[in-house]
Amino acid sequence: MAGTQEQRTRALRADAQQNVERILEAAISCLGTNPEASMAEIAKAAGVGRVTLYGHFPSREVLVEAALTRLLERGEEALRGIDLTGDPRDVLAALIESSWLLTAQAGSVLVAAQALLPPGRVHEMHAEPERRLIDLIRRGQSEGVFRKDLSAAWLANVVHYLMKGAAADVSAGRLDRSEVPNLIAATMDGVVQPRFT
Structure with a gap:
């Protein structure tokens, strides 16, 4: 029994x-x-x-947070597969490409989360991908291939701003989704170049 x-x-x-x-x-x-x-x-x-x-x-808030958490877990699985030891410029391009694919998939879920969750919570949920990007930028700065006059945190924010802007342009039909990784990588390549005076 x-x-x-x-x-x-x-x-x-x-x-x-x-x-x-x-x-x-x-x-x-x-x-x-x-x-x-x-x-x-x-x-x-x-x-x-x-x-x-x-x-x-x-509540809707709990469900949206769980959905975003699930997407971030999937993203972490994909991003963990990227070799972070190569040339920082190549690694940055690979991270941008993988991150864009994840952003494209999660964009509207992130919009819902940003509307419901406290900003600190959404930022906290992105801590690991952000740490990975900042560490890469710092390595590029220490190797002299990325500029040092702007902080690694700021340069990482620029990547995020470009992703958000690209997602908005894709949604509005002003940009083809397939072009985004190359556009962001090319833009960041220009932004991170060391400044020689």
Whole structure:
């Protein structure tokens, strides 16, 4: 009898976990096309009722944060595969290309998160990718291939500003998504060049 109850509990946990996965994927999909997607729309896309959705994610804020966390985890997996030991200019171009693909996928989810979450929380969630970029820029500065008169943190911010601007231009139809990595890399190549006086 105890074994039967244990099996039911395990089955329930597996079913609940499947619901969580479906809800997260639906949230990523729905928010990816409309950052204002409602909880009802997300529940419908996940194939669950609103009660089930709210049972796992008690508010839109909690769900949006979980969706962004999921996307950032996927991004970390992709970015971890980049060899950071090569020429800093080449590594920067590779990071920009991979980061753009992630930004393009997560853009509207990030918009939803920025509207709901405190700015400090969104920044905190991006700490690891930001650290990686700043460390690379510092290495480039110490090797003399990146300018030293601007801080690594500022140069990393410039990359983020360019990504956000490019995402806005892509959304508005002013820029082709496939052109963005090369445009940002070329722009940053000019920005990071050492200044000789």
